[in-house]
Amino acid sequence: MRIARAHVLVGVDEEARLAGVERVLSALRKKLAELGLADEVQVVETGTLGLSGRGVVLVVYPEGVYYAGVTPEAAEEIAEEHLLKGRPVERLRLPPQAPVVAPRRLLGRQTRVVLRNCGLIDPEDIEDYIATGGYEALSRALQRRPEELIREIKSAGLRGRGGAGFPTGIKWEAVARAAGPEKYVICNADEGEPGTFKDRLILEGDTHKLIEGMLLAGYAVGAHKGYVYIRGEYVLSIARMERAIAQAREYGLLGEDILESGYSFDLEVRPGAGAYVCGEETSLIESLEGKRGWPRLRPPFPVTYGLWGKPTVVNNVETLANVPEIVFRGADWFRTLGTSSCPGTKVFMLLGHVQFPGLVEVEMGTPLRTLVYELGGGPPEGARVKGVLVGGAAGAFLSPEDLDVRLDFDSMREMAAALGSGAILVFDQSVCMVDMLGSVLRFFRHESCGQCTPCRVGTDALVRLLDSIRNGEGDEGILELMMEITDTMNLASLCPLGQSVALPVGTALSRFRGEFQRHLEGGECPRCRQSEGALT
Amino acid sequence: MDKLKMVQRFPRSRDRLLAILHELQRANPRNYLTGEDLRLVAQYLDLPLSQVHDAVTFYSMFSLVPRGRHIIRLCDSPPCHLAGAWSLLAALQEELGIRVGETTPDGLFTLEFTSCLGVCGVAPAMMIDDQVYGNLNPERVREILAGYREAG
Numbered sequence: 001m002r003i004a005r006a007h008v009l010v011g012v013d014e015e016a017r018l019a020g021v022e023r024v025l026s027a028l029r030k031k032l033a034e035l036g037l038a039d040e041v042q043v044v045e046t047g048t049l050g051l052s053g054r055g056v057v058l059v060v061y062p063e064g065v066y067y068a069g070v071t072p073e074a075a076e077e078i079a080e081e082h083l084l085k086g087r088p089v090e091r092l093r094l095p096p097q098a099p100v101v102a103p104r105r106l107l108g109r110q111t112r113v114v115l116r117n118c119g120l121i122d123p124e125d126i127e128d129y130i131a132t133g134g135y136e137a138l139s140r141a142l143q144r145r146p147e148e149l150i151r152e153i154k155s156a157g158l159r160g161r162g163g164a165g166f167p168t169g170i171k172w173e174a175v176a177r178a179a180g181p182e183k184y185v186i187c188n189a190d191e192g193e194p195g196t197f198k199d200r201l202i203l204e205g206d207t208h209k210l211i212e213g214m215l216l217a218g219y220a221v222g223a224h225k226g227y228v229y230i231r232g233e234y235v236l237s238i239a240r241m242e243r244a245i246a247q248a249r250e251y252g253l254l255g256e257d258i259l260e261s262g263y264s265f266d267l268e269v270r271p272g273a274g275a276y277v278c279g280e281e282t283s284l285i286e287s288l289e290g291k292r293g294w295p296r297l298r299p300p301f302p303v304t305y306g307l308w309g310k311p312t313v314v315n316n317v318e319t320l321a322n323v324p325e326i327v328f329r330g331a332d333w334f335r336t337l338g339t340s341s342c343p344g345t346k347v348f349m350l351l352g353h354v355q356f357p358g359l360v361e362v363e364m365g366t367p368l369r370t371l372v373y374e375l376g377g378g379p380p381e382g383a384r385v386k387g388v389l390v391g392g393a394a395g396a397f398l399s400p401e402d403l404d405v406r407l408d409f410d411s412m413r414e415m416a417a418a419l420g421s422g423a424i425l426v427f428d429q430s431v432c433m434v435d436m437l438g439s440v441l442r443f444f445r446h447e448s449c450g451q452c453t454p455c456r457v458g459t460d461a462l463v464r465l466l467d468s469i470r471n472g473e474g475d476e477g478i479l480e481l482m483m484e485i486t487d488t489m490n491l492a493s494l495c496p497l498g499q500s501v502a503l504p505v506g507t508a509l510s511r512f513r514g515e516f517q518r519h520l521e522g523g524e525c526p527r528c529r530q531s532e533g534a535l536t
Numbered sequence: 537m538d539k540l541k542m543v544q545r546f547p548r549s550r551d552r553l554l555a556i557l558h559e560l561q562r563a564n565p566r567n568y569l570t571g572e573d574l575r576l577v578a579q580y581l582d583l584p585l586s587q588v589h590d591a592v593t594f595y596s597m598f599s600l601v602p603r604g605r606h607i608i609r610l611c612d613s614p615p616c617h618l619a620g621a622w623s624l625l626a627a628l629q630e631e632l633g634i635r636v637g638e639t640t641p642d643g644l645f646t647l648e649f650t651s652c653l654g655v656c657g658v659a660p661a662m663m664i665d666d667q668v669y670g671n672l673n674p675e676r677v678r679e680i681l682a683g684y685r686e687a688g
Contacts, residue, residue, distance in 0.1 A: 196654065200654050232597050274651070425618065435617075436618070
């Protein structure tokens with residue numbers, strides 16, 4: 001990195017792009033040049049700064065002053081007032097309790113492991129990553145035996161962050177022990193769960209960390225080829241990953257004889273084409289092979305029969321992003337974070353009716369209440385929390401009484417909920433549960449792949465039944481029928497898509513039953529009328 | 537560029553199928569894959585035509601019928617729904633005079649639903665071609681459409 005008096009870090013992600021970050025950047029650079037500050041002040045395009053819905057966000061270091069909603073004119077003002085005259089522009093500053101990436105005093109209860117570099121480095125520059133200790137874990141690992149690496153991940157207790165929480169070390173061990181010389185590592189970046197964009201922001205904010213994680217996984221299991229499967233809609237992610245791979249090759253970190261260790265590994269990007277079900281690992285593998293993304297019957301599992309029928313590790317983006325940190329700092333350090341059965345941190349997207357929506361990373365086991373009220377600032381003034389949908393569409397509806405639940409795989413399972421993808425959608429009294437569940441069910445009907453009958457027929461039947469409730473047709477038998485259908489889907493569907501529908505339906509009907517009953521009795525609901533007009 | 541040359545830039549491996557299809561579809565001003573495209577890919581990757589067709593019909597980003605020059609993808613997953621995506625849908629349908637899945641008679645727009653676009657922080661959101669729009673309301677939607685109409 002060039003030595004500069006001040007750094008301006010500008011969050012460049014999809015949100016910032018649509019808020020016109022390109023224009024802000026050029027205005028800022030032009031103004032700095034005019035003021036003769038071009039050599040003194042370095043402008044760094046970095047990943048997300050962790051705040052949603054605030055337009056272009058930038059931070060000025062060394063002071064660590066955050067600005068939000070920055071327009072080209074505001075950027076010029078910041079250049080002139082703050083960077084030239086040293087007076088922060090108070091009018092444009094962010095409220096201090098907002099959950100941004102840094103500085104430390106603003107972090108509150110956040111613990112940054114996965115997002116350590118996000119918003120602090122330029123993800124398009126490998127040197128930036130190396131300067132933060134990047135690829136150090138790889139160089140250490142390559143001097144050890146692959147089994148030692150697996151032992152380290154196992155004793156760290158890392159569990160898959162894609163939703164299922166399966167122990168990563170055990171998965172790796174199974175692939176390492178599987179027969180045959182040809183093995184693969186796949187990074188699942190087919191993020192499609194509603195309300196979920198953490199993987200995109202990790203990938204776009206710290207691209208090389210993901211490459212390092214995949215290299216470590218590859219070395220541990222004896223694979224020489226890896227694929228990053230990215231959603232077709234994530235145009236920026238695909239471009240950044242392609243560029244990072246090219247840089248890593250240039251630096252000899254991908255390809256033959258990496259760091260003169262004799263180990264070879266290479267990576268390629270594969271785009272998806274718009275299918276939620278491809279986030280399920282066997283569908284993803286089918287899609288990668290150039291077929292329709294239909295889930296496979298299991299067993300055999302991908303660890304023995306994966307891509308092209310060979311043993312394959314499929315790990316989520318966030319899981320892989322934890323790996324270099326664990327290898328670098330050790331399993332014992334990792335175990336100091338989180339709970340004993342779920343060590344480490346978890347990245348959440350805090351959305352909906354909270355004052356500070358955005359990306360947060362906290363230790364496993366942090367109470368939901370802390371996220372909603374401390375990091376999210378609670379609901380907007382005058383509103384009350386009615387419920388929280390945790391885990392995306394395939395998640396559970398919780399009520400205000402449930403807010404003390406701890407966010408880790410086991411605590412959530414105990415209350416018959418799931419951590420899922422980490423999407424936390426808070427909603428206030430203005431929301432109608434029938435309407436909300438309708439949105440979830442239409443989503444599943446749209447995304448059911450159609451291969452197995454319980455899911456194909458079940459998702460459609462559920463939407464129709466919900467419409468009956470909305471129209472006040474029928475009686476409570478409908479609610480029982482919905483439960484019966486989701487039970488069947490849970491038992492008989494081929495993959496988690498169909499199985500998981502039971503969770504939102506069951507939790508909505510049990511926790512908010514009265515509202516469904518009122519609709520059945522023919523009570524007028526303005527919210528339902530509004531959305532019905534458009535959707536049916 | 538000639539289609540064959542476009543396809544030949546990719547290695548001859550079936551795991552390239554989706555990437556090649558994206559490329560061919562992008563090159564078609566009406567945003568769809570023709571029978572000729574499918575045959576070309578099948579031949580190039582040495583796959584039965586039925587398998588290529590099978591894959592194309594599975595993914596929501598591909599189409600076998602001509603679509604508008606601009607594809608409007610509206611997100612109605614729960615975070616956007618909460619923020620009023622239904623009001624955008626009403627505005628879009630009214631303004632365009634078509635329903636979801638249809639193309640305007642002038643061939644300018646096709647209206648589709650998409651799963652979560654991952655910009656929930658600025659919900660409700662939609663995507664037109666590769667451009668994402670957030671913090672929308674019916675008013676904004678009409679303005680944006682007008683912009684595309686002007687540009688043609």
